[in-house]
Amino acid sequence: MSGHSKWATTKRKKAVIDAKRGKIFTKLIKEITIAARGGGGDVAGNPRLRLAIDNAKAANMPQDNIERAIKKATGELEGVTYHEFMYEGYGPGGIAILVEVATDNKNRTVAEVRHLFSKAGGNLGENGSVAWMFERKGIITLPAQGKTEEEILELVMDDGAEDLEVEEEFIEVVTPIEAFENVRKKLVDSGLEVENASLQWIAKNLIKVEGETSEKVITLIEALEDNDDVQNVFSNSDFEDTE
Secondary structure, three states: OHHHHHHHHHHHHHHHHHHHOOHHHHHHHHHHHHHHHHHOOOHHHOHHHHHHHHHHHHOOOOHHHHHHHHHHHHOOOOOOOOEEEEEEEEOHHHOEEEEEEEEOOHHHHHHHHHHHHHHOOOEEOOOOOOHHHEEEEEEEEEEOOOOOHHHHHHHHHHHOOOEEEEEOOEEEEEEOHHHHHHHHHHHHHOOOOOOEEEEEEEEOOOEEOOHHHHHHHHHHHHHHHHOOOEEEEEEOEEOOOOO
């Protein structure tokens, strides 16, 4: 998990800048819209929507923005229809990359994503070309809040958590998909603040990247994340020794 956590820390710092530019809200609104369109606007019967709203609130999104996104999804207000896709490819040094997008124009998005891969010396692959190198996991990130790694682990282990890692002042709890909601709920019910909780693609094996290759991979990932249609980017890079 070291590469994942290192990049999570890099992303957390970058998120401060993104938040100022409104990019975080854009991604969260898309997730709320897709969740509400797919499962309805009632959080009681739509776990994905409830999670999206919780993450939006943790990012200090105004309630009006949340309600407007739900109404657009359910047809109460006019809105854009987004479709979800996942692209797979290889970056510099043969690094495997997964890109989750939410777009209203697939042709535009795939052309832009392909261009970014090509520009970085990588290439966009076929469906299934790299996804087999990853597995779906629940990732719950929370500030340490005075808790030790052992205390958090003891709190959630019986609910199915399978790994935990401390990175600076944050703790990441890793769960299998089936235990994700139970562990998240346990942390929240225990009075702990959750910064973000989501299902992510985690590499089964990490590839260490250093020097120029590391810089090129990070540049590509950041370029992909800056694309308005891209929701998430995952790779099997281990940036443990990068600064």
